[in-house]
Amino acid sequence: MIERSPWQLLEFLYLLARMELKARYKGRFLGYLGAVGLIFALAFVFWIAFKVIMGIDLPNYSVYLVAGLFPWAWMSMGVVSASRSFVANAGLIKEMGLAHAILPLSNVVQEMMHFALALPLIVAWVAIPGDYPPAWSWLWQIPLLMALQLVFVYPLALAAALANAYVRDIEYWLGIGFVLLFFATPMVYPVSMVPEGLARYFELNPFHALMECWRTVFIESRFDATHAAYAATFAAVEGIVVWLLYRRLAPRVGEVV
């Protein structure tokens, strides 16, 4: 096994994520705009459907959508692309004895870099209409939430990669799962519109807690400590479970990919 120091691992992670982005966009600005544009287009479609046509009663609907859709895209695309990371990098795992846990992390970090690159546009989108001026407190709230989301998403990504190495078609089911989860989580509708008896269950959804944090920051410039604590607890539990799973399954990954 190749020995690695924590610094070396960090550098490796950085290179892996940067090079992957570089290869994807080949340094073209249009590539970046395309990735960001896709999410704005999605927001536009939801806005037309729910605001213009269905007449949803939410004054800040376009801000509500954008504030949630970008973090969601980071999460779902990170996990889905991470699910392929072991299988797609079979060469690295088999020939190099690479510490595999870093591969799905690189996918999640890549999507995080995407999110970070889109941040100026999100901030402009929220701030320019004038109803929600940007606040100085965003300077600590946004990085803190990004860190929370990173530890929230990484175990999911690692579990997806492991599962997909052993059971090949998981990656397709994951895509379907995230679409269902998206509509089961208050993303295009606020939780206040959910019928009373059901709202309780919607509040239990840890994904909802995380997304609610993002929207509270952008719309109210407030850090939603309750939801953040819930999401953090979920991340901790999930982290422990996945780590135990990883310790058990990882040694054989080189043989099954």
Added chain:
Amino acid sequence: MWKSYSGKRVGLKTLLLRPEVARTSRYARRWALQGVSFKVSRGQGFGVLGANGMGKTTLLSVLLGIVLPERGSVSIQGRVASLLELGAGFHPELSGRDNVFLYGSILGMRLHEVEERYRAIVEFSELGDAVEEPLRTYSNGMVTRLGFSLIAHAPADVFLIDEVLAVGDARFQEKCRRHLQEFRRRNGTLVIVSHDMKALAEVCDEGIRLEMGEVTDAGPIGDIIGRYQGP
């Protein structure tokens, strides 16, 4: 030593509907390697011979720690670098330069270590200005040269090489062999799998011959090659 595994892929349907298939399809009841035991001292070259499919590459995977032995153990002292499959860590869309850094990092090098060696790596590979071009435009020979140059400059005490000496032109092969001998003179240890008997004889002292996962011959490399090639 361990059981070989079958190539069957398990899907979600199989897992849910036919769990007994999912459980048994992971291993075929056959040993891929059995009773293989050897020792290589520091500064020595060790060659592994055998026809295709006899377990040579698997043996290297076990040494590298990618495949865990079902029984038995492996112990290696020092930093290991391996060249099992050329280009496994290369990205076709990235330039040669970017690939040097990425691959170097995969091999466990720090960024500053790659930077210090960068000139030497490119010089050894003889790629010249092509190093700025994307890797997909390279010929096989160029990829091989870049891969070998990187490995050759990785800080390692033990070097595992699989069948890569047979690629590249004759002059470059000669350069690789010289480099490996130089590596051994600096007290580096080599374990090489190859069909190139001449190269094996040049850089190894001892070796084994594998057949169906078992050692059928062992001893000084010249003698094994002699017996392998027949009278």
